[in-house]
Amino acid sequence: MADGSIGTPAIGASVRRREDYRFLTGQGTYTDDINRPGQVYAYILRSPHANARIGGIDTSAAASSPGVVAVFTGKDLEADGIGGLPCGWLINSKDGSPMAEPPHPVLVTDRVRHVGDHIAVVIAETLGQARDAAERIDIDYAVEPAVVDSVAALRPGAPLVWEQAPGNVCYDWHLGDSAAVETAIGKAARVVKLDLVNNRLVPNAMEPRAAIGEFNRATGEYTLYTTSQNPHVIRLLMGAFVLHIPEARLRVVAPDVGGGFGSKIYHYAEEAIVTWAAAKVRRPIKWTADRSESFMSDAHGRDHVTHVELALDADAKFLALKVSTLANMGAYLSTFSTCIPTYLYGTLLAGTYTTPAIYVETKAVFTNTVPVDAYRGAGRPEATFLLERIVDLAADELGIDPAELRRRNFIARDAFPYQTPVALQYDSGDYQTTLDMAMEAAGYAGFEARRREAAGRGKLRGIGIATYIEACGIAPSAVVGSLGARAGLFESAAVRVHPTGSVSILTGSHSHGQGHETTFAQLVSDHLGIPIDSIEIVHGDTAKIPYGMGTYGSRSLAVGGSAIIKAMDKVIAKGRKIAAHLLEAAEADIEFKDGEFTVAGTDRSKSLGEVALTAYVPHNFPHDELEPGLDETAFYDPKNFTFPSGAHIAEIEIDPDTGHLTVLNFTASDDFGRIVNPMIVAGQVHGGLAQGIGQALLEGCVYDTETGQLLTGSYNDYAMPRAADFPNFVLSTHVTLCTHNPLGVKGCGEAGAIGAPAAIANAIVDALKHLGVRHVEMPATPERLWRTIQEHQTRAAAD
Amino acid sequence: MEMKGERRIPAPRQLVWERLNDPETLKGCIPGCESIEKISDTEFTAKVVARVGPVKASFSGKVTLSDLDPPSGYTISGEGTGGVAGFAKGSATVALEEDGAETVLRYGAQGQVGGKLAQIGSRLIDATARKMADEFFTRFVGAMSPESATGS
Amino acid sequence: MQKTVSLTVNGKPATATVEGRTLLVQLLRENLGLTGTHVGCDTSQCGACVVHVDGEAIKACTLLAVQAEGRNVLTIEGVADGDTLHPMQEAFRNNHALQCGFCTPGMVMSALDLVKNNPKPTEKEVREYLEGNLCRCTGYHNIVLAIIEGATVMRGETPPVAPHGPAHGVAAE
């Protein structure tokens, strides 16, 4: 191709994506695009009630409906000894007792616990027939009162979601030094307090979830095609814990996946249903969610209610932070749900600041709602939101510029490694510089003039800063294991050098929009000195990849990329041996650079291709010392998390007549460590910002508090961000290298969603603070803003 | 949601009360009611077809009369399931007050829906419930007009 | 009730036997195997299924297959000229206007519809025109840039260098 790919600077270049051609021409292969011979269709019958006892399920009419192949209920699964869906993280309460861990059946038998709970599956020749038949299933429900919010669930007499969880409490966890925090608060010059809510969100990847189960009687092998961010994890969880199928007989394929944002990490009931049932009916079974099903069956995100207190001394230095949070778990414990409001949240509460004493307690609560789990940022947006809100509120109360208050409390750039009081050790960072960059780009100094100009037009203008830190590169197994993770979180890679020197990379990191086929190829091109065109990136298939933990928590490059580097180093090491043999030199004298193995100080060299060919055509190989082949596998387990950080600044304008808000400008200055493909990094930031701003202004999952009905169950009511809701984003990056991975990378996938909500919320309060407004909950809808303005104007008039 | 309303009926309270307990009258007043069967003096099964714009859902369920205080009022409740559309329930507390030869009917009604109707159509729940309650009592007043009161 | 529908898809005649309730998007995906047109919602809002019928953008999930009888349908599979991407597709690639790719076919089809009606759209006009197309990955920023660049090339003008610098491209697969 004319624009040429050979010789381009591989790392740090905005290489256009290799995957785009297929997506742009309609040739991507998403799960629902796959059709297997003899395929039948599954429809899942779901509960319309939030809490009801099931007296009986009569499937006879459905079973005899036209086209129906089979109808299964929870009893059929029970009869086969099928277990429930596992939770991946054990949390212990303050008193040392383990969390309440109620069962999570694939199909319920005696009770439904949220609208959308799975009751039965109908399998038919066509989807239409399966739906028709499902309407003929007769269920005897005894409807009982439901509880949907965490505060109400803790009230005495609240409906009990699980007998195993008295008071609806899953766990009551804490972290930090309570005594030190209380002492600091006692002697503080000022203590700033705030109650806030982190709104429940529905992830809404544009591709609804889908799954195809297949069973081959001849080989005894199962195959599951699924919309997953981590096919190996699904194979492990579903094979070992649910269906009891040995890994060797279970292949899980996650082909092109249309976005995940966390929601496609978990093992879902539908995957188990189609895999198990495929063996029952001896036909491949396809299930594809409607969007309305996605709303009531994909794990939701956030849903925290928090009280926070920040203690400051007379110089406005932070002395202590105290946080108390209720985290809504929903009706069941999803795969990662329990660690999100604890270890991915409490540990982040130092933020970018030197706060010496921190105490956080989190009570996880069961309710009659869809399970809540990781959604883009997963715990870190919640931590950042409360921290950056309380810092802004403190600045307002103390009459200090919010940027100045942050500057006074930042961890200095020469203070690394920095041990926080909440378990983490930050390896590197430079918070003041990213803030300075953002302030410069946002025209922070000139803001007051713009505020006055807007006021002249009757508009309320505000500017808001949020700085953030996140823990990415999930996760160092040793660290998370000591914290209760039931699995390690390394990554694997295999580098297969083919006989003529082209390379296949088999990676356990799954790409569902992140552009691994391009970024990973850049790494390989750079490291092995070969053209990108001769590099193939293979992912998403347990039959091909050695192992994988998948893509989430901004871990692909930091962990998956590092595994590739490690495997390439093994290839190079072996290549040096082969080259030494070919060049009749000592191995120690062989250098590898730009794709050539060279005898040091000479012009004698062999290319990677020549070495590879020898490896595969080993006519005169010293077999005692060297095996044929050039194919190496490595597993990389990080020593620590990585700590991306940055500063985001939002400038907004509110129309006081309607409460309508316009985002005028959004600036993000981020430190992601080394950047491999700036174009892809910018894209990740854009997407994260849109989701963060969406949370702040538009998105909120609403349940009817009386009936437990999901009221935002479609795009009619769940406000998805649209193009016209945003300005062009202004981005910049500053690099401090990660000190413990070979690439120096930190991760960029979640940053936008972490910084943006607080930046927007701070801008809103800045626009309204002259009215006495201290806080506005998210989403800051027009009516909420209008009401806030009305109430404060009325109050001000009365004073 | 809660709705309140008031109607003046040109008929004596005793007659109004009797009609409020008469299945045939109720059938004529419940919007979309196709059939009503008496199980006891206070319980009926009913089939109701609800049409709201393009939506048409057939509900089967029961109507219950409770808190009977003849001839001053009662609570009328209905709940039904509409298959794939979900379910609906509603109730109205009705109070009758004599005013000369006429009767003043006051009601406080509430309604709930669940399932797909709630998930997809939450913006319309309120207006629809209001319309149904309004229609019920308007039809009831119509059924009590002098000609129909004596003629049925 | 089965009906036979005859239409033109991407310039070629096509015939399929469908039920009255079959949607155009189902005919395209299931009968014709054209899986580039996606279904992202069931309330006709996300725009992943946008195709052109007789030259105009419509949502293929909200048109019955039988209503497409005799019509001329263009899907994402018919946009490129053989192996050569259409300038709008090329602009999407050059500007990194797609990540997971799921909304992309609908975005491209809507973009082409916009340019047909408004050959020189402003940023604001592009953002407003995308009212019926949801993307969860890109934050729309690069999609907007891509559509402006695509429109520029389609007008026969030279676009400014993309913000990501000159294309360090790779050969089309």
Next chain:
Amino acid sequence: MYEFDYHRPTSLDDAAGRLSDEDAKLVAGGMTLIPTLKLRLAKPTQLIDLGALPGLTGITEDGDSVVIGGMTRHADVNRSEVVKRVVPALAAMAGLIGDPAVRNRGTIGGSIANNDPAADYPAGVVALNATVRTNKREIAADDFFTGLFETALEPGEIVTAVRFPKVAMANYQKFRNPASRYAIVGVFVARTSAGVRVAVTGAGASVFRVPAMEAALTASFTADAIKDIAIPDDGLNSDIHASAEYRAHLVTVMARRAVAACG
């Protein structure tokens, strides 16, 4: 979707005749009906597609008015040079309905026959004092919209056209539902030879006029003339996006802005 019989009649009489089956449904643009069918919230026996009926599309100037065929799409009204000249506010309003792909299918007849409480067209039809033509008669705008999703249309009656008189000044202001894009409140203000009309959609069960504002604007056609006229929130729509109180407030704000935009 449930299965149904699909018909595409080529004469109005044939189409109307099929409506003797009370479970038959007309489909114009289908932008409301087809999503409803997909969700299985209706089960018509027959779908009668109006798409092949002759004479139902098109925009013609007729003396001092413009006549828009019932099957004319929002996109065509939005782009029509005739509408832009005779009733420019109507062309602008059509450009605010749904999204571009919806405007390429949705029709004026379908929209007003459906009478969604938050649809845009009913406000335009009422404020502009239009006349609805059917296969049987002409119906004045004020008589056409009768309640929540209800109109004066009788069984077997099909909207064939809507006639809009030329208007001196008019403007439509829409406050969108951020999710669905329907009007939370939409106010269409028109100053016609027959007087000032203010029609509100989105706020109530069906489009309604605001006589107090009309009177004030007749006396003085300025935004200030109505700034203190508040409409009662009793009976207005209330949902998770906007309370009745907020909607009532928005009616005044949008009306004021519409008047101001009339210039």
